[in-house]
Amino acid sequence: MKEKTLNRNFIFLIIGQASSMFGTTLLKFTSSLLILDLTSSATSFGIITAIGYLPPVFLSPIGGIIADRSNKRNLMIALDGLYGIMAVLLVFSLSFSNVLILITVIMVGLSVVSSFESPVVQSSIPLIQEKDNLIQSNAIVSQINMIANLTGPLLAGLLYNAVGKAYLSGVQIIFSGCAICFFSAAIFEAFIKIPKISLAPISNPLHAIQKDIGESFYFLKSKQKYVFKAILLNAAFVLLIQPLITTGAPFIIRVVLNLSSVLNGLSQAFMGTAGLIGGIIAGVIANKFKTNKIYWLFWIMGISIAVFGIVLLLDLSANLTYIIFVIIGIIIFISASIAGIFIMSAIQQNVPNDMLGRIMSFYSAIVSVALPIGILFYGYLYGRFINHLAAIMFFTSIAIFGIGYIGKKTYYYL
Known part of the structure; x- marks a missing residue:
C-alpha cells in the first residue's frame, strides 16, 4: 500500500525546515x-557578501560524506x-566595538553550517518517503x-526599518x-x-574522505x-537562467x-511568487508529467527569452517593455522551478x-560554483x-535550446 506523502516523519521534517529556513x-x-x-x-558590503559564498563550494562534498556516515536526524x-x-x-x-568583524566571522560560520545542512536534508527525504512521493515531497x-x-x-525589512541601526537593542x-526559530526547528527534528544507513567504518578520516569521494566519482562516471x-x-x-533574470x-x-x-521590487515579488507557483504545479502534475519530457520546459524558456529579445528590437514604450519582461520572467521562473524539482527527484x-x-x-557544490560565475558573466x-541587449537574449535562448536538446536523451534514461 502506497504511503501518504504527508506522513509523520515528513511533517516534522517540513515544520523543522520551515522554522529553520525562515530564521535563516x-x-x-x-x-x-x-x-x-x-x-x-558597496565595496565592503560586496566583499563580505561574497565571502559567504565560498564555504559551500569547498565544504559541500565533505558535508555529503558526513551526511552518509552519520545519524541524519541527530545531524x-x-x-x-x-x-x-x-x-x-x-x-x-552588537555590544562590542568591533561589531563588524564579529558579524563577518559569524556570517562565515553560518555559511559553513549551511554547507553541511543541504546534503543532510536532501539525502533524508528519499529515506522517509516512497520513490513515488519524491516529486511531491521536493x-x-x-x-x-x-x-x-x-x-x-x-x-526583516519592516522590523529593521522600525528599529534601525541607531537602536541596536x-x-x-x-x-x-x-x-x-532555529532552536524550535531542532526540537521538531x-x-x-x-x-540508518550502515557504511563500513574507516578509522582514518582522511582515508574516509578519499575513499568516499572516489566512490562517488566512480559511481557517476x-x-x-x-x-x-x-x-x-x-x-x-543555473549559470544561464538565474543570473540572466536576477542580474538583468x-x-x-x-x-x-x-x-x-x-517597479523593480514588484518584479522581484512577481518572479518569486512564480517560483512558488511552479512548486505547486510540480506537485500537482507529479504523476502525469514524465521526467523524459523535462526538455520541453527548457524549450519553453528558450522561446520566452527569444520573444523578449524581439521585444527589445521593437523599441516599445518603457512601461510596455516592463510588463512583457515581467510576464516572460514569470513564465521562466515557473518552468525553471518545475524543471528543478523533477531533476532533483530523478537524481x-x-x-x-x-x-x-x-x-x-x-x-x-556544482550549482554553488555555477551561480556566481553566471552572475559575473552576465554582469559583464x-x-x-x-546597447545590444537583444543579442544577449538571443545568445541565451540558443544556449538554453542546446541544453534542452542535449538533455533530451539524458532525461530519457533517468
Whole structure:
C-alpha cells in the first residue's frame, strides 16, 4: 500500500525546515542591512557578501560524506542548534566595538553550517518517503523555501526599518527571534525517525574522505553517467537562467528602462511568487508529467527569452517593455522551478541510499560554483553590451535550446 506523502516523519521534517529556513532568511537579510549601514560602502558590503559564498563550494562534498556516515536526524538537530548558537552570538556581538568583524566571522560560520545542512536534508527525504512521493515531497520543500525567501526579507525589512541601526537593542531582538526559530526547528527534528544507513567504518578520516569521494566519482562516471550529465546540465542551466533574470532585472528596469525602484521590487515579488507557483504545479502534475519530457520546459524558456529579445528590437514604450519582461520572467521562473524539482527527484531516485549525501552534496557544490560565475558573466555582458541587449537574449535562448536538446536523451534514461 502506497504511503501518504504527508506522513509523520515528513511533517516534522517540513515544520523543522520551515522554522529553520525562515530564521535563516530573516537573519541573513537583517545582517546584510546592518552591514550596509555600518560600512556605508558597496565595496565592503560586496566583499563580505561574497565571502559567504565560498564555504559551500569547498565544504559541500565533505558535508555529503558526513551526511552518509552519520545519524541524519541527530545531524539536523546539531546543525540547527549551531545556527541558534550563532544567532545568540550575533545578539552579544552588537555590544562590542568591533561589531563588524564579529558579524563577518559569524556570517562565515553560518555559511559553513549551511554547507553541511543541504546534503543532510536532501539525502533524508528519499529515506522517509516512497520513490513515488519524491516529486511531491521536493515540491513541498521547494515551496517552503520560496515562502521563506519571500516573507523573511519582507519581515526583516519592516522590523529593521522600525528599529534601525541607531537602536541596536532592537536588532538584538530580531536576532533573538531568529535563535528561537532555529532552536524550535531542532526540537521538531528530534521527533523524526530516519532509517540508518550502515557504511563500513574507516578509522582514518582522511582515508574516509578519499575513499568516499572516489566512490562517488566512480559511481557517476561509470554506473550512472546520465545522473552525472543531468547534474552538469543543471549547473549550465543555473549559470544561464538565474543570473540572466536576477542580474538583468534591476539593470534593465532601473538603467535601461529608467523606471522606479518600486517597479523593480514588484518584479522581484512577481518572479518569486512564480517560483512558488511552479512548486505547486510540480506537485500537482507529479504523476502525469514524465521526467523524459523535462526538455520541453527548457524549450519553453528558450522561446520566452527569444520573444523578449524581439521585444527589445521593437523599441516599445518603457512601461510596455516592463510588463512583457515581467510576464516572460514569470513564465521562466515557473518552468525553471518545475524543471528543478523533477531533476532533483530523478537524481534521488537513481542514487543508492548509502550515497545520497555525497551525490547531493556534489550537486549542491556544482550549482554553488555555477551561480556566481553566471552572475559575473552576465554582469559583464550587460555592462559591455548595454546597447545590444537583444543579442544577449538571443545568445541565451540558443544556449538554453542546446541544453534542452542535449538533455533530451539524458532525461530519457533517468
